[in-house]
Amino acid sequence: MTTPPTRPAEISHGAGWLAHGFHIDVHSHRDGQLVYPASGVLATTTERGTWVAPANRVTWTPPGFEHSHRFYGRTDVRLVVIPEPLCGALVAHPGVFAVNPLLREALLTLTERQDASSGAYQRLRAVVIDELVEAPDQSLHLPEPRDDRLRVVTELLRADPARSETLTELGRTAGASGRTLSRLFRDEFGMSFHRWRTILRIHHALIELTNGRSVTDTAIACGWSNPTSFIEAFTAVVGQTPGRYQAGLRGGQ
Structure with missing residues (x-):
């Protein structure tokens, strides 16, 4: 609750x-x-x-x-x-x-x-x-979008970070081409679609790991195809591996 x-x-x-x-x-x-x-x-x-x-x-x-x-x-x-x-x-x-x-x-x-x-x-x-x-x-x-088409895409992914559609596929729902959405990500957020989605998934991964979910289950729940790619992405963004991050949580309790 x-x-x-x-x-x-x-x-x-x-x-x-x-x-x-x-x-x-x-x-x-x-x-x-x-x-x-x-x-x-x-x-x-x-x-x-x-x-x-x-x-x-x-x-x-x-x-x-x-x-x-x-x-x-x-x-x-x-x-x-x-x-x-x-x-x-x-x-x-x-x-x-x-x-x-x-x-x-x-x-x-x-x-x-x-x-x-x-x-x-x-x-x-x-x-x-x-x-x-x-x-x-x-x-x-994670910046907030101003463009309505971009907002549709970001809300879809916030609701389910594990969604695997390409930007072109997501654009069919948003009413914009993949090229247009790619430009909007860079113009409004100063980052690529791939970078934005990675940070979104890391946000969710931090919460899952904090709640005690395993590294493997967190990787799958947040959209990575395998634990290795998740560990690499998490380490690059957070500065430590998911396992070390969880160990630190246990040490602080």
Whole structure:
């Protein structure tokens, strides 16, 4: 059963465990916000699309962006507020960034401290900002389409990521040729159809693995023809194998 949505005020700076399916409704912040799932998976959605973060990523939402959150698996969530005057050092749009060992420990330490006004806290927060400036953007981002024909295709695939039709075949439902849709993917999303579908499948794979599904069953459920091709794609996008990712989940419990 999906946990009902919560008001934003029910989640504040710090650390806490959230149940699978926990949802925070659309809201915005005066300041910037980092949300780090130390275990579990976080999906953050804005009008620009959806960003997914497993435990080796941290999400960044600048001030003023309306967004919502959904958590998959039992999630150890860590929230750090970045005061608006300090946000200029970070990118001006939502994103997801790689978490190296130093950044992970800094985020864990910050969210276990209560006094955000102390000098030690502010110095450690400055370290986090410096690390994020240098961290690669690894967004696992699925943009939202503007074109109605593109929206038909993306909704079909979101409903069933394992669909194997070609873009030309999907275009028959959308009323557009494969060539037109290919151009739309590049113009609107800045990526190929193949890349977009791979990221979509990785989104679903992260959720399946977090819920304890085997690597082989996850590969089949998400549309890969065999576990080897799934492992290669997952490793290229997430930065670790599906097996290592699941082992990390068990280690964090």
